Amino acid sequence: MHAELQLDNQVCFRLYTAARLVTHAYTPMLTELGITYPQYLVLMVLWEKDCQPVNDIAHRLMLETNTVTPLLQRMEKLGIVSRKRGEQDKRQHLVSLTAKGREMEQKAYDLIPAGMSEQLASCPLKLEDYQRLAQELDSIINTFKK
Amino acid sequence: MHAELQLDNQVCFRLYTAARLVTHAYTPMLTELGITYPQYLVLMVLWEKDCQPVNDIAHRLMLETNTVTPLLQRMEKLGIVSRKRGEQDKRQHLVSLTAKGREMEQKAYDLIPAGMSEQLASCPLKLEDYQRLAQELDSIINTFKK
DNA sequence: AAAAATAATATCGCGCACGATATATTGTTA
DNA sequence: TAACAATATATCGTGCGCGATATTATTTTT
Numbered sequence: 001m002h003a004e005l006q007l008d009n010q011v012c013f014r015l016y017t018a019a020r021l022v023t024h025a026y027t028p029m030l031t032e033l034g035i036t037y038p039q040y041l042v043l044m045v046l047w048e049k050d051c052q053p054v055n056d057i058a059h060r061l062m063l064e065t066n067t068v069t070p071l072l073q074r075m076e077k078l079g080i081v082s083r084k085r086g087e088q089d090k091r092q093h094l095v096s097l098t099a100k101g102r103e104m105e106q107k108a109y110d111l112i113p114a115g116m117s118e119q120l121a122s123c124p125l126k127l128e129d130y131q132r133l134a135q136e137l138d139s140i141i142n143t144f145k146k
Numbered sequence: 147m148h149a150e151l152q153l154d155n156q157v158c159f160r161l162y163t164a165a166r167l168v169t170h171a172y173t174p175m176l177t178e179l180g181i182t183y184p185q186y187l188v189l190m191v192l193w194e195k196d197c198q199p200v201n202d203i204a205h206r207l208m209l210e211t212n213t214v215t216p217l218l219q220r221m222e223k224l225g226i227v228s229r230k231r232g233e234q235d236k237r238q239h240l241v242s243l244t245a246k247g248r249e250m251e252q253k254a255y256d257l258i259p260a261g262m263s264e265q266l267a268s269c270p271l272k273l274e275d276y277q278r279l280a281q282e283l284d285s286i287i288n289t290f291k292k
Numbered sequence: 293a294a295a296a297a298t299a300a301t302a303t304c305g306c307g308c309a310c311g312a313t314a315t316a317t318t319g320t321t322a
Numbered sequence: 323t324a325a326c327a328a329t330a331t332a333t334c335g336t337g338c339g340c341g342a343t344a345t346t347a348t349t350t351t352t
Contacts, residue, residue, distance in 0.1 A: 007190045007206065007249065011276055012168045014273045014283035016183075017208050019165035020309080021290035022158045037162075038338065044153045045235055054301060060153065062163050067339045069302055074337075091300040091347045105151065113150045125288040129282060134277050136271060137160035143269040144167035166339080184308065200331060214310050215332055220307075237317045237330040298349065304342085312334085319328070 008056070015140075025119050031112040033104055039075055042068070046097050047105050053092040062108065062145060080104065162284075171265050175257040179250055185221055186254070188214070192227065192243050193251050199238040210290060226250065 007013055023037045030040055038061075045060050046052065055086035058068040071073070072095055075081045086092030153159055160277045169183045176186055179235030184207075192198065204214040218241055221227045226247035271279070 002251065004191055005193060005255055007187070007194065010190075011280055011283070012165075012172070012183075013187060014166055014280055014287065015161065015165040016187075018283045018286045018290075019158075019161040021208070022161055025290050025312090026158070029182045034238055036337065037158075041153070041159060041162075044151055044156075047151060048153065055299090057311095062167070063338095064340055065301060065342085066303080071300095071338075089300080089348075093301065098233050106147065109148045109151055113232060120289065125282060126286050133279070133282050134160055136275060137157075137164045139270050140164045141160065141167055143266065144164075172342090180306065201329090209308095210310055211331060212333080214313085217308075221333095232330090235318075235330080264345065294352085296351070298347100298348100300347080301342070301343070301345085306340095308338085310336090315331085316331080317328100319326100321326075322324090 004023065025116065026112065029108075029115040035075075035080070035104075038063075038071055038079075039078075041071060041090055042071060042075060043080070043101065043104060043108070045098075046095065046101065051096045053086065053094055053095050055092075057095060062141070073103075169262070171262065172258065175254075175261040177255055178257060179222075180224065181226070181250075182216055184209075184213075185224075188217060188221060189243075189247065189250060190245065191240065197240050198240045199232065199240055201238075203241060208287070211242070221247075227280075 003009060026037050030037060033040075035043070041061050042057060045057050054068055054072065055073075060064045061068070072081060072083060072093075076083055076122070079098055080091055082096050082098055083093045084096070086094055149155060157252055172183050172186070176183060179186075181189070188203060191203050197267045200211055201212055201216065202209045203218075207214070218229065218239075219229060224230055225244055228242050228244055230242070232240050
C-alpha cells in the first residue's frame with residue numbers, strides 16, 4: 001500500500017507509455033516511407049547536416065553507438081545512406097545520404113506533419129502546452145543525460 | 147530546410163529520449179532487485195491487485211499480450227510470479243505473486259523513491275510541474291490509445 | 293620509436309515491443 | 323447441436339536499446 005509505488009503516481013510510466021503511443025502514431029506514414037521511427041530520427045539528423053561520423057549521430061540522438069551502428073547498417077541495406085571510412089581518421093565511418101535518402105525529405109514533409117496533426121486533432125493540448133511540455137522534457141533530459 | 151522536420155522541434159523525440167533516460171535512471175535500483183523496468187511495472191500492477199489474467203495486466207500497462215506473455219514467462223523463471231489456468235475460463239492464465247514477489251515490494255519501497263529523488267535533486271521542475279506534466283501526458287496517452 | 297592509453301566503431305547476447313499468425317476454449321447462431 | 327465467430331493466450335520474426343567485450347586506428351607517454 002505504498003502510494004509511491006502505485007502505477008497511477010508514476011511520471012516515468014506515463015513517459016514510457018506516451019513515447020510508445022506517439023511513436024506508434026508515426027508508423028502509418030513511416031511504413032509508407034519504408035522506414036522505422038529510429039531510422040526517421042537518423043534521417044532528420046542527416047537532413048540537417050549530411051556526412052557525419054557515427055559518433056556525432058549517436059550523440060545527437062543521445063543513443064549509444066552500439067545502437068546506432070546496426071541501425072545504420074540496416075539503412076545502408078535499404079539504400080538510404082552510404083558509409084565510407086574517414087580520410088584523415090580511418091577509425092571513423094562517415095555516414096551520408098544517398099539520392100533516395102535525400103528525396104525522402106520531401107515525401108516525409110508531405111506525409112508526416114499532416115498525418116500527425118490529423119491524429120492530434122482530438123488532443124486538448126494547445127500550442128503553448130506543447131511548448132511548455134517541450135521545455136519540461138528538456139529539463140528532465142538534461143538532468144539525466146551523461 | 148523544413149522546420150517541421152527538425153529534430154529540435156519534435157515533441158516525440160523528446161518523449162522518446164526522456165522515457166529512455168528516466169527508465170535508465172531506475173536501473174541501478176532495479177538491478178539490485180534483479181529485475182528490469184517492464185518487470186517492475188508488472189510487479190506494481192500485481193502489488194495493487196494480486197492474481198490477474200494476462201489480459202488485465204496488458205491493458206493496465208497498455209501493452210500487447212504478445213509483449214506481456216514472454217515478460218511473465220521470464221518473471222516466472224525468476225520465481226517472482228506464478229501462473230495457473232483459470233478455473234471457470236480455461237483460456238485464461240491467472241498471474242499471481244510468489245512470496246518472493248510480495249517481499250520485493252518493501253525492498254522496492256526502500257530503494258526506488260530514495261534513489262530517484264536523489265537523481266532528481268538537480269532537476270529544476272517543482273511538484274506542481276510534475277503534476278501538470280502528468281496531466282498533459284495523460285491527455286496525449288488518451289488521444290492515442292485505442 | 294616502442295609501449296601504453298585512448299578513441300571510433302563493431303560484435304554479441306538479452307530483453308523488450310509489436311505485427312502476423314497459431315491454438316485452444318468459450319460464446320453464439322443457424 | 324453442429325457450425326461459426328469471438329476471446330485468451332502463445333509463438334515467431336524483426337528491429338531496437340544497451341551492457342559487455344573486441345578490433346582497429348590514433349594519441350600520448352616513456
